Every structure is written in C-alpha cells, then in structure tokens.
Amino acid sequence: MKLLTSQKNSIYDLIVKNGLSPSQFKFSKSANKYNYDGFATNLEYKNDEFYFSFQTAENSENDHYAIFSPGDDVYFEEFFSRSWNSQLAVFSNWLRYLKREITVPDKWKVLHDQVDHLDLKIDQDNDKFSAKEFIELTNRIIELKESLNKIDLLPEQLEIINSKLDHLNKTAEDLGKFDWKSLFIGTIVNTVIQLNLTPENAQLLWSTIKNVFSNYFLIE
Structure with a gap:
C-alpha cells in the first residue's frame, strides 16, 4: 500500500x-x-x-x-x-x-569475545588445595580485590565482583583445583556479562586477573 x-x-x-x-x-x-x-x-x-x-x-x-x-x-x-x-x-x-x-546485550557474543581472547591454559590437576595452597589462593584473591579499586567500576559493580570473589574463595575449601579454576573462569565471564561492563573495563579486569594469578593460575 x-x-x-x-x-x-x-x-x-x-x-x-x-x-x-x-x-x-x-x-x-x-x-x-x-x-x-x-x-x-x-x-x-x-x-x-x-x-x-x-x-x-x-x-x-x-x-x-x-x-x-x-x-x-x-x-x-x-x-x-x-x-x-x-x-x-x-x-x-x-x-x-x-x-x-x-x-539487549548479546550474551552469547560477549561470552565468545571474552573467552576467545583469554588464551587460557589450566592444568588438569584436580587434587584438593593443601592448607598452604589455600592460604596462597586467599592472599591472591585479597590482592585481586585491592587491585580492582584501580579500575573505573561503579560502586555496585565492584561490590558484586568482590562478593563473587569471596564466594569463590569459600568454594576452594571443597573443590579440586581444576574444578575450582574452571568455576572461577565461568564466574568471571558470567559476571562481566551480568554487569554489562564496558569492553575497556572488561579488558582491564582480565588483565588484572592475569597479573595477580601469573605463574599460579596459568592464565596466559
């Protein structure tokens, strides 16, 4: 018509x-x-x-x-x-x-973009964390939370990420190393999507994680 x-x-x-x-x-x-x-x-x-x-x-x-x-x-x-x-x-x-x-954000695209650039390498060791390893992990998570203050995140975004990290720290008491590291990656990816972080802030978050867990978490 x-x-x-x-x-x-x-x-x-x-x-x-x-x-x-x-x-x-x-x-x-x-x-x-x-x-x-x-x-x-x-x-x-x-x-x-x-x-x-x-x-x-x-x-x-x-x-x-x-x-x-x-x-x-x-x-x-x-x-x-x-x-x-x-x-x-x-x-x-x-x-x-x-x-x-x-x-609406395309969560599948964000997931692909996040995982694609990480170039992850996680060892297959699924033994439980020893007491010494758990203390080291806890210290690195504390360091990570402190480093996140340097990223221009909204207060509510920072609060959610810190809460997720606290939960991940808690689960490390019961999970094997491989399972925990896989959960860590999945949680961070989902959090980036949930909070709809800007590409710049998402990249800074992953760079900070890589720096904190270098030679430990085997993120390259």
Missing part, C-alpha cells in the same frame, strides 16, 4: 515517542503478499535486518495487513490489523519489540 503523508507522520511520531530516532529507518517498496495488484511499503531499520511491512489484504485498500520482524516471541510475525488505527497499534508494539532486541 502507498502511505499518505499523514500516515507517514503518524509513523514518525510513534518512532519518536518510543525513544528511537527516525533517522535510523528508511522506507522501501516490495511485493504485497496478499494483494497482487499493489505493493507494500516497508520501514527498514538501517542497522539490522529488522523491518515493518505495511500491506493490504484481499485486493482492498481497507484491510490492512502487517508483516514484521522482530515479533513478540518469534523472529518473524504476521498480523491482520484490518484498519489503519489497528495497524498503528501493531506498529507501536513492533517498535517495542525492536527496541528490546537492539538494546
């Missing part, structure tokens, strides 16, 4: 209302799925493959139809909105779905 100027203005206003910038979008045309005599007007999100397609159904200019991605709980969704006002309601919902997807 060809959009009226007033309809495009309504679309513009809804984009702004949802906290997005109209400059992030562009209009395009494509075939109309259920109206072979017309075409669809698409609004594409420039920075990804997401879009909203304004279509009509059954060879009628009055039966509005929407095809869009992302959907509420599926990647691709279709909806017979029938009227223009209903179409705008569907479009407004789509903007919420879009904002959710473009603002």
Whole structure:
C-alpha cells in the first residue's frame, strides 16, 4: 500500500515517542503478499535486518495487513490489523519489540569475545588445595580485590565482583583445583556479562586477573 503523508507522520511520531530516532529507518517498496495488484511499503531499520511491512489484504485498500520482524516471541510475525488505527497499534508494539532486541546485550557474543581472547591454559590437576595452597589462593584473591579499586567500576559493580570473589574463595575449601579454576573462569565471564561492563573495563579486569594469578593460575 502507498502511505499518505499523514500516515507517514503518524509513523514518525510513534518512532519518536518510543525513544528511537527516525533517522535510523528508511522506507522501501516490495511485493504485497496478499494483494497482487499493489505493493507494500516497508520501514527498514538501517542497522539490522529488522523491518515493518505495511500491506493490504484481499485486493482492498481497507484491510490492512502487517508483516514484521522482530515479533513478540518469534523472529518473524504476521498480523491482520484490518484498519489503519489497528495497524498503528501493531506498529507501536513492533517498535517495542525492536527496541528490546537492539538494546539487549548479546550474551552469547560477549561470552565468545571474552573467552576467545583469554588464551587460557589450566592444568588438569584436580587434587584438593593443601592448607598452604589455600592460604596462597586467599592472599591472591585479597590482592585481586585491592587491585580492582584501580579500575573505573561503579560502586555496585565492584561490590558484586568482590562478593563473587569471596564466594569463590569459600568454594576452594571443597573443590579440586581444576574444578575450582574452571568455576572461577565461568564466574568471571558470567559476571562481566551480568554487569554489562564496558569492553575497556572488561579488558582491564582480565588483565588484572592475569597479573595477580601469573605463574599460579596459568592464565596466559
């Protein structure tokens, strides 16, 4: 369907209302799925493959139809909105779905990026920590917590990381060395993701860990 100027203005206003910038979008045309005599007007999100397609159904200019991605709980969704006002309601919902997807951190990507650059080497020794080894481990964790004060972390971020380190220190009393070191790496990676640390702070955190556990934790 060809959009009226007033309809495009309504679309513009809804984009702004949802906290997005109209400059992030562009209009395009494509075939109309259920109206072979017309075409669809698409609004594409420039920075990804997401879009909203304004279509009509059954060879009628009055039966509005929407095809869009992302959907509420599926990647691709279709909806017979029938009227223009209903179409705008569907479009407004789509903007919420879009904002959710473009603002949420990709935890799988962060996980890959974090682990990929670590170049870890952990020995397979899974014996329990001796009393002497546990004391040394505790001292290194204390050193790590002190070193974290040099990183520009928010107070609440620092508090969470320190709490995780205290818990890890406690678990070392019962776990074997290999199991504990694996838990340590997984906990730090998950914490970086949970706190949504900036790439700079995440890199500084790992560099600090490497320095503190050098020649002990076998992080290279």
